Amino acid sequence: MNHIFRTRTAASALALLAAVTSAQAQDKPESLDLGVFTFLSGPAAAYGMPGRQGAEIMIEKINADGGISGVPVTATYVDEAQGAEGVISEYRRMADGEADFMIAALSSGNCLALAPIADQLKMPTIGWNCDSHQLFKEPHDYYYRPNGNTIAEFMAYTLYFLEQNPDISRVAIINPDYSFGHDAAEIVKATLAAMKPDVEIVAELFPKLGSATYQTEISRLAATRPDVIFSNLWGGDLENFVRQAAPRGIFRQSQAVLALGETVLQRSDLPEGVVVGVLGDGWWRSPDAQSIGAASDFAAAYAAKFDEDPVFPAIKMANSLLVMKAGYEKAIADNDGAWPTEEQLIAALEGMTAQTLTGEMTFREDNDGVVDQVVGMTTIVEGIDYPVLGNMVRYDGATLLPPAGTDPIEWIGTLTPAFLSDLPKPGSYE
Amino acid sequence: MVFIPLIVDALANAALIFFVAVGLTLVFSVLRILNVAHGSFYSIGAYLAASAGLWIVSAGAPGWLTFPTLLLSAIFVAVLFGPVVERTLIRWTYGKSEAVQVLVTFALFLILEDLQRMVFGVQSVYQDTPMTMLGVVEIGGIVYLNYQLLLIALAVFMLIALKLFISYSRTGKLLSAVVADREVSQAMGIDTSRMFVIAFSVGVFLAALGGALATPTSGVSPGLGADTMVLAFAVAAIGGLGQVEGAAIAAIIVAFAKVLAIYFAPSLDAVAPYLVMLAVLVVRPYGLFGTETARRI
Numbered sequence: 201m202n203h204i205f206r207t208r209t210a211a212s213a214l215a216l217l218a219a220v221t222s223a224q225a226q227d228k229p230e231s232l233d234l235g236v237f238t239f240l241s242g243p244a245a246a247y248g249m250p251g252r253q254g255a256e257i258m259i260e261k262i263n264a265d266g267g268i269s270g271v272p273v274t275a276t277y278v279d280e281a282q283g284a285e286g287v288i289s290e291y292r293r294m295a296d297g298e299a300d301f302m303i304a305a306l307s308s309g310n311c312l313a314l315a316p317i318a319d320q321l322k323m324p325t326i327g328w329n330c331d332s333h334q335l336f337k338e339p340h341d342y343y344y345r346p347n348g349n350t351i352a353e354f355m356a357y358t359l360y361f362l363e364q365n366p367d368i369s370r371v372a373i374i375n376p377d378y379s380f381g382h383d384a385a386e387i388v389k390a391t392l393a394a395m396k397p398d399v400e401i402v403a404e405l406f407p408k409l410g411s412a413t414y415q416t417e418i419s420r421l422a423a424t425r426p427d428v429i430f431s432n433l434w435g436g437d438l439e440n441f442v443r444q445a446a447p448r449g450i451f452r453q454s455q456a457v458l459a460l461g462e463t464v465l466q467r468s469d470l471p472e473g474v475v476v477g478v479l480g481d482g483w484w485r486s487p488d489a490q491s492i493g494a495a496s497d498f499a500a501a502y503a504a505k506f507d508e509d510p511v512f513p514a515i516k517m518a519n520s521l522l523v524m525k526a527g528y529e530k531a532i533a534d535n536d537g538a539w540p541t542e543e544q545l546i547a548a549l550e551g552m553t554a555q556t557l558t559g560e561m562t563f564r565e566d567n568d569g570v571v572d573q574v575v576g577m578t579t580i581v582e583g584i585d586y587p588v589l590g591n592m593v594r595y596d597g598a599t600l601l602p603p604a605g606t607d608p609i610e611w612i613g614t615l616t617p618a619f620l621s622d623l624p625k626p627g628s629y630e
Numbered sequence: 631m632v633f634i635p636l637i638v639d640a641l642a643n644a645a646l647i648f649f650v651a652v653g654l655t656l657v658f659s660v661l662r663i664l665n666v667a668h669g670s671f672y673s674i675g676a677y678l679a680a681s682a683g684l685w686i687v688s689a690g691a692p693g694w695l696t697f698p699t700l701l702l703s704a705i706f707v708a709v710l711f712g713p714v715v716e717r718t719l720i721r722w723t724y725g726k727s728e729a730v731q732v733l734v735t736f737a738l739f740l741i742l743e744d745l746q747r748m749v750f751g752v753q754s755v756y757q758d759t760p761m762t763m764l765g766v767v768e769i770g771g772i773v774y775l776n777y778q779l780l781l782i783a784l785a786v787f788m789l790i791a792l793k794l795f796i797s798y799s800r801t802g803k804l805l806s807a808v809v810a811d812r813e814v815s816q817a818m819g820i821d822t823s824r825m826f827v828i829a830f831s832v833g834v835f836l837a838a839l840g841g842a843l844a845t846p847t848s849g850v851s852p853g854l855g856a857d858t859m860v861l862a863f864a865v866a867a868i869g870g871l872g873q874v875e876g877a878a879i880a881a882i883i884v885a886f887a888k889v890l891a892i893y894f895a896p897s898l899d900a901v902a903p904y905l906v907m908l909a910v911l912v913v914r915p916y917g918l919f920g921t922e923t924a925r926r927i
Contacts, residue, residue: 436851449773
């Protein structure tokens with residue numbers, strides 16, 4: 201009897217041990233499966249594909265370095281060109297078992313739609329590119345954006361061209377006809393009103409997103425004789441606009457400011473002296489990126505695989521993956537080395553600071569990232585066969601962000617020209 | 631001062647719209663089919679011309695060769711698709727309801743869109759050699775591309791050529807007879823099947839030529855066919871379905887509406903053509919040049 205009891209006890213103990221071991225093994229997944237949302241087709245793919253390519257390179261790098269705590273990363277790529285309805289349904293489908301973490305999305309419209317769903321499904325998600333400052337009007341527990349927002353970005357360009365062209369009086373705007381374009385126009389106008397109220401907006405054009413031709417808009421811009429033409433056209437639209445506007449002398453007639461201009465430097469003939477930006481600090485040749493040291497390796501791997509240098513969407517994507525990796529590593533450390541639950545991961549991301557390829561990112565209390573803003577002008581340098589950023593400035597990200605919870609446009613209205621005079625000057629970032 | 635640029639912009643816009651709209655209206659007038667796939671022929675012409683032009687440039691051949699490529703691409707598309715599509719899908723819809731005809735041509739549009747993605751990929755294509763080769767000119771204080779002026783001249787040439795073809799060539803007269811009365815034409819011994827193939831192929835050619843001619847000043851990417859198709863429908867409806875001169879005048883009206891919106895009310899840019907269409911169709915439901923016809927019951 202005693203023998204039988206001992207045997208049963210030993211068997212139970214073994215079974216319990218096996219169950220515990222098995223549970224631990226299940227806790228640490230065989231792979232960390234990502235859903236990566238970007239534009240893979242249409243005019244927006246000119247911006248979206250570098251994002252995907254950046255993800256491929258960074259995932260290869262993470263896996264080559266042993267994955268995240270030994271867990272390799274895999275990605276399934278989803279085309280955002282299918283429209284918001286398709287994107288939402290794909291997100292839901294993947295969240296229901298196929299994906300552990302989402303890098304979603306490029307389009308602000310899709311981010312606005314997905315953020316509440318991330319909360320609802322408790323799916324940790326990083327918005328790798330969406331910029332709309334509308335995103336965190338409502339709080340989101342499971343949605344994080346490591347890239348800053350439209351307020352800091354478009355204030356940065358306006359402040360830069362005001363410093364660069366202090367005598368301007370006429371500004372024209374040509375932006376895509378959706379929230380990103382209209383928001384940017386509103387921010388530029390609000391900043392001008394605060395810093396230099398005598399500036400006149402002589403034209404505001406909003407061509408359809410994905411327009412094939414801009415010839416009439418170019419005529420209109422030429423006719424209004426602006427001192428500065430501001431645009432946040434992007435992807436194929438921007439390339440199209442530049443290719444059509446350059447032969448018609450637009451870039452000689454006015455100071456052009458192309459907020460997302462770095463993406464087309466390798467693909468079009470932009471002259472020297474055009475103000476271009478990277479939405480944040482995502483330029484792999486910047487002094488900070490060079491001193492951190494990893495960006496050049498990333499760029500070399502990117503060029504080897506895709507036969508071109510990375511543009512800033514690729515860097516934004518890579519930086520987002522590094523932020524995700526840092527979040528997991530922090531959560532694992534906080535969890536005594538065990539693989540974290542979604543809740544533990546979210547707790548780790550809260551207020552986290554992470555180093556990226558190009559600088560440092562900190563999540564504010566509203567999950568919005570604080571990143572610096574790099575702006576420059578197209579400059580020809582020896583050894584590079586396309587224009588790069590010169591005469592640069594690096595604005596501190598926190599300086600250009602309104603406090604969380606305040607109305608950003610009202611906040612801009614409270615600023616005075618002294619704000620501009622206190623900022624670093626173009627050319628100060630070398 | 632702004633008057634002259636406005637006219638140049640409107641005419642340059644109208645020229646591009648004209649090619650695709652007149653092709654649509656020609657097919658409708660002869661075949662009595664509203665071909666939704668017409669926009670696909672426009673974008674296939676554009677993709678082919680752009681791809682061929684890029685190949686010519688990358689092969690190191692002289693840049694002027696990209697000009698004949700624009701025409702040859704349109705001819706190739708017309709020869710490849712015109713007879714085949716008319717003799718299979720389109721012919722099958724004759725005598726069927728308008729709903730069936732629209733559904734069949736819409737299905738063809740979707741198939742062709744996917745085919746384009748498979749053949750030409752999903753990235754935007756740019757081929758601007760003809761535009762840059764021709765240089766620029768200043769009109770009314772604004773720098774224009776000489777290529778834009780060439781487009782206006784080509785549209786005028788095409789309008790005249792079409793009118794001469796329809797009025798004086800044997801085939802054109804036969805087409806007119808078929809348009810006037812299909813059954814009597816058949817009774818008189820006209821081979822209407824052949825006329826349908828010719829008319830459809832000419833329609834495909836005009837759409838493809840519009841796309842090819844647009845490439846030097848426009849990017850080519852997925853979705854171009856749908857955008858063009860909607861605009862061509864608006865122009866054809868304003869002019870009166872089946873009216874060549876109507877398509878020309880309507881193209882100018884729509885282009886002026888669009889340009890005026892961009893100049894003076896940019897927020898109305900996208901809807902301007904459709905506001906014009908609404909205004910015209912409220913007053914003349916059969917279009918500016920269309921005629922009211924009694925429905926047979």
